[in-house]
Amino acid sequence: xxxFGKSSWVTLAIMAxxxxxxMVFYWNGNTFYLSLATRLTILAIAAVSLNLVLGYxxxxxxxxxxxxxxxxxxxxxxxxxxxxxGAEGIATTNGLFQFGVAVGISALFALITGAISLRTKxxxxxxxxxAFAQMAYYMFLSIEEYGGDDGLVIEVRSKLPLxxxxxxxxxxxxxxxxxxxxxxMVRTIIHSRFGMVLQGAKGNNERMVTLGYNSYLYRxxxxxxxxxxxxxxxxxxGNFSSFISPEMMAWSRSGELMFMVILGGTATTLGPVLxxxxxxxxxxxxxxxxxxxxxxxGLMLIGIVLFxxxxxxxxLVGKGR
Amino acid sequence: xxxxxxVRNLCKSFGGVAATDGVDLDVLTGxxxxxxxxxxxxxxxxxxxxxxxxxxxxxxxRFKGHGITRMPAYTRAKAGITRSFQITSLxxxxxxxxxxxxxVQAHDGHSFRFLKPARKIAHIRDTARDWLQxxxxxxxxxxxxxxxxxxxxxxxxxxxxxxSGAELMLLDEPMAGLGPDESARMxxxxxxxxxxxxxxxxxxxxxxxxxxxxxxxxLVYGKIIATGTPDEIRANADVRHAYxxxx
Numbered sequence: 001x002x003x004f005g006k007s008s009w010v011t012l013a014i015m016a017x018x019x020x021x022x023m024v025f026y027w028n029g030n031t032f033y034l035s036l037a038t039r040l041t042i043l044a045i046a047a048v049s050l051n052l053v054l055g056y057x058x059x060x061x062x063x064x065x066x067x068x069x070x071x072x073x074x075x076x077x078x079x080x081x082x083x084x085x086g087a088e089g090i091a092t093t094n095g096l097f098q099f100g101v102a103v104g105i106s107a108l109f110a111l112i113t114g115a116i117s118l119r120t121k122x123x124x125x126x127x128x129x130x131a132f133a134q135m136a137y138y139m140f141l142s143i144e145e146y147g148g149d150d151g152l153v154i155e156v157r158s159k160l161p162l163x164x165x166x167x168x169x170x171x172x173x174x175x176x177x178x179x180x181x182x183x184x185m186v187r188t189i190i191h192s193r194f195g196m197v198l199q200g201a202k203g204n205n206e207r208m209v210t211l212g213y214n215s216y217l218y219r220x221x222x223x224x225x226x227x228x229x230x231x232x233x234x235x236x237x238g239n240f241s242s243f244i245s246p247e248m249m250a251w252s253r254s255g256e257l258m259f260m261v262i263l264g265g266t267a268t269t270l271g272p273v274l275x276x277x278x279x280x281x282x283x284x285x286x287x288x289x290x291x292x293x294x295x296x297x298g299l300m301l302i303g304i305v306l307f308x309x310x311x312x313x314x315x316l317v318g319k320g321r
Numbered sequence: 322x323x324x325x326x327x328v329r330n331l332c333k334s335f336g337g338v339a340a341t342d343g344v345d346l347d348v349l350t351g352x353x354x355x356x357x358x359x360x361x362x363x364x365x366x367x368x369x370x371x372x373x374x375x376x377x378x379x380x381x382x383r384f385k386g387h388g389i390t391r392m393p394a395y396t397r398a399k400a401g402i403t404r405s406f407q408i409t410s411l412x413x414x415x416x417x418x419x420x421x422x423x424x425v426q427a428h429d430g431h432s433f434r435f436l437k438p439a440r441k442i443a444h445i446r447d448t449a450r451d452w453l454q455x456x457x458x459x460x461x462x463x464x465x466x467x468x469x470x471x472x473x474x475x476x477x478x479x480x481x482x483x484x485s486g487a488e489l490m491l492l493d494e495p496m497a498g499l500g501p502d503e504s505a506r507m508x509x510x511x512x513x514x515x516x517x518x519x520x521x522x523x524x525x526x527x528x529x530x531x532x533x534x535x536x537x538x539x540l541v542y543g544k545i546i547a548t549g550t551p552d553e554i555r556a557n558a559d560v561r562h563a564y565x566x567x568x
Contacts, residue, residue: 191438193426200423203412210372210410211427211485212398221433 007317011270018273019176026169034168040280041175042236047260047272048182049229054258055266056190057222058202059118062126063133064257067106067227069140069249071234074102076152076244083155095158095165099235106231107224109136114223118216130251140246151245158239165239175236179273182229187269189225198222199267263301265311274312325350325489325519326371326402331380333366340366341377342543348489353511353520355530358540359563364523365407367540368491371521372404373397384489398427403487405478407494407523411466418462420477421449424484452484453477456510472503479510489519496526508532531555539563 022037046068053059075098081091092098113132120128146152157165165171189195201208201215208215238244247253256279264275279297286293308315324347333341340363348354358364369375371382373394382390389397412420419440425448426432426439440446453462456476461469469477475495482490495511496504508529511520515533524530530537531551538548541563547554554560 188438189435191440192436193432193434193439193442195435196419196423196426196439197432200412200415200419203414204410206374207406207410207412207481208423209394210374210398210404211424211481212395213427213432214393214395218432 005317007268007270007313010313010316014270014274015180018277022172023169031168034172036280036284038168038172038175038240039237040276041172041179042233042240043257043260043280044273044276045175045179045182045233045236046230046257047264047276048179048186049226049233050257051261051266051268051272052186052189052226052229053219053223054261055268055271056186056195056202057198057219059219059223060126060258061129061223061226062251062254062258063113063129063131064226064230065249065251065253066109066133066136067230068234068237068253069136069244069246070106070109071102071231071236072154072238072241072244072248073140073146073152073234074098074105074231075158075235075238076154077146079154079156080146080152093156093159095160098158099160099232102231102235103228106234107228110224110227111220114220114227118219118223130254133249133254134251137246137249137251140249147245149246151243151247154238154242154244157242158235171236171240175240178232178236182232183269183273185229189222194218194221259297259301263304263311265313268310268313271311271313274316278312323350324348325385326521327381327383328371329381329383331367331370331377331382333363333370333375333377339543341370341380344380344540344543344545346538346545346548348519348521349536350519351516352535353515353522353533355522355524355534355537356540357524357527357530357537362540363543364540365493366543368404368493368521368523371491372402398485398487401486401488402491403482403485403489404491405482405493405495407497409471409474409478411474411477411481413465413467415466416462417453417458417464417466417469417477418446418449420466421452421480421484422446424481425449425452425486428486449484452480455483456480457506471498472500475499475503475507476510479507483514483518487518489521492520492522492524494523494525496524496529504529 018037022034025033046064050061050064053061078090078092078098081087082093117125117128141149163170163174190199197208197213197218201218205215260275260279261272263278264273265271282297283293286296304311326348328344328346331341331344344367356364370377373392377390381388384400384402422445425445429445450462453459456479458473458476458480461473479495496507499507504526511533534551536548537551537554538545539554539560546563547557547560
């Protein structure tokens with residue numbers, strides 16, 4: 001494996017806390033924190049996936065919430081048809097099918113929109129990824145059968161072998177394990193030859209092209225992997241909230257994912273998880289005091305971006321990687 | 322000797338300005354061919370068209386007998402053309418060794434490999450280390466690229482060009498911004514590799530050019546006005562008039 005520095009120990013410690021703390025609360029009869037931790041964990045998977053392109057690829061995708069939507073609808077729509085008929089071919093509560101569709105559709109959407117978006121750079125890339133995500137948002141908004149802007153209640157959770165998602169503890173453990181797998185996947189990818197090219201293109205694309213790398217293809221593959229991973233998080237999110245609405249895909253949600261990654265520390269293994277944790281905690285506790293809870297979050301983000309190199313992760317382990 | 326690179330009637334304009342105006346050029350296998358010319362003569366524009374970063378308006382470029390005029394830059398690099406940059410172009414947030422390793426990796430099969438840590442692949446790392454040793458940066462391999470001096474960055478550019486295994490190196494002012502000592506070191510180094518690679522050198526430093534080049538082409542306002550050995554160029558009246566500024 002990769003060498004064990006200070007950041008690795010911090011990562012292990014935080015991940016251990018994230019696993020144990022909600023369980024302790026749960027076994028003491030407090031289910032609230034387990035639910036909070038589950039949501040955090042699922043959003044963290046999305047943030048980790050975004051970090052692959054944003055942090056390591058330098059590709060600022062402003063449309064990652066769309067994949068959460070695809071993933072959740074991939075659970076919601078087959079389940080809807082089980083209860084209300086129609087679309088025999090896809091009507092099922094089979095979790096393997098639903099998660100498979102979630103990942104597949106997300107990968108496909110990322111591949112197609114990425115192929116177009118990656119022809120642009122900088123601000124244009126940000127805008128075009130947002131535009132594609134908004135197209136998906138308006139598409140689901142306009143489908144009356146699946147509730148339009150009222151959203152769709154997911155009547156039963158995915159049926160998976162081995163785990164029962166109706167059990168909050170099992171849903172949490174599945175989400176947590178998925179998060180760890182996602183983190184390890186991204187970590188493995190970025191240290192591979194592929195990852196070196198991706199990071200090289202972030203630092204100096206002209207140089208990579210001059211060396212003979214078609215960096216466009218490398219970025220497209222990274223973008224597709226990231227979308228697929230985020231779609232998986234969406235399928236978990238659908239199961240967690242038992243409800244999906246187009247609002248989950250809106251551009252502001254994509255912005256929140258970006259906040260999490262940047263606040264936590266881009267191009268770090270733990271950063272996106274830290275960012276999601278802070279986001280969830282601030283949202284949960286500040287929103288009970290004020291509807292303006294975004295304000296302290298925004299101020300914190302500005303402070304971190306201006307004064308700390310490398311986000312919260314930089315604050316914890318010092319600058320550098 | 323056969324021409325490794327043939328350029329015929331190459332033209333490129335920006336607005337009304339003809340930066341490259343009907344350039345014919347042959348770079349022979351194994352030679353060190355220098356291109357000199359006053360500022361704004363279109364030297365860098367020529368290099369960018371040869372490397373593929375810009376497309377010419379008209380004309381042909383052949384490399385090893387194959388037309389490459391419309392070939393994208395990354396395919397040309399794979400075919401064996403590499404360039405260094407007048408303004409240093411490195412991945413600053415990676416280590417010195419990582420930068421050179423990426424050049425080695427580029428011609429070590431495809432890089433759609435996702436599992437094995439790239440920094441643990443011994444033959445890539447060792448080859449990269451060897452090239453850095455050769456340019457005299459052996460003790461700087463693990464430093465972050467951003468911490469190296471300008472002179473060291475110029476040497477890195479050369480190490481990367483060499484490590485990319487290209488047959489044809491387009492060197493765009495490798496001495497730019499170097500002090501006299503560093504320049505001398507660079508000239509010595511280029512003399513050492515001369516003959517092992519075909520080199521097209523753009524350079525302002527006339528002492529360096531006349532010391533290194535087998536042949537020299539003089540580019541003025543996008544046109545090659547003379548090509549010949551250093552002695553022929555020195556004696557050429559047009560060149561003296563247009564460039565060296567002597568009557």
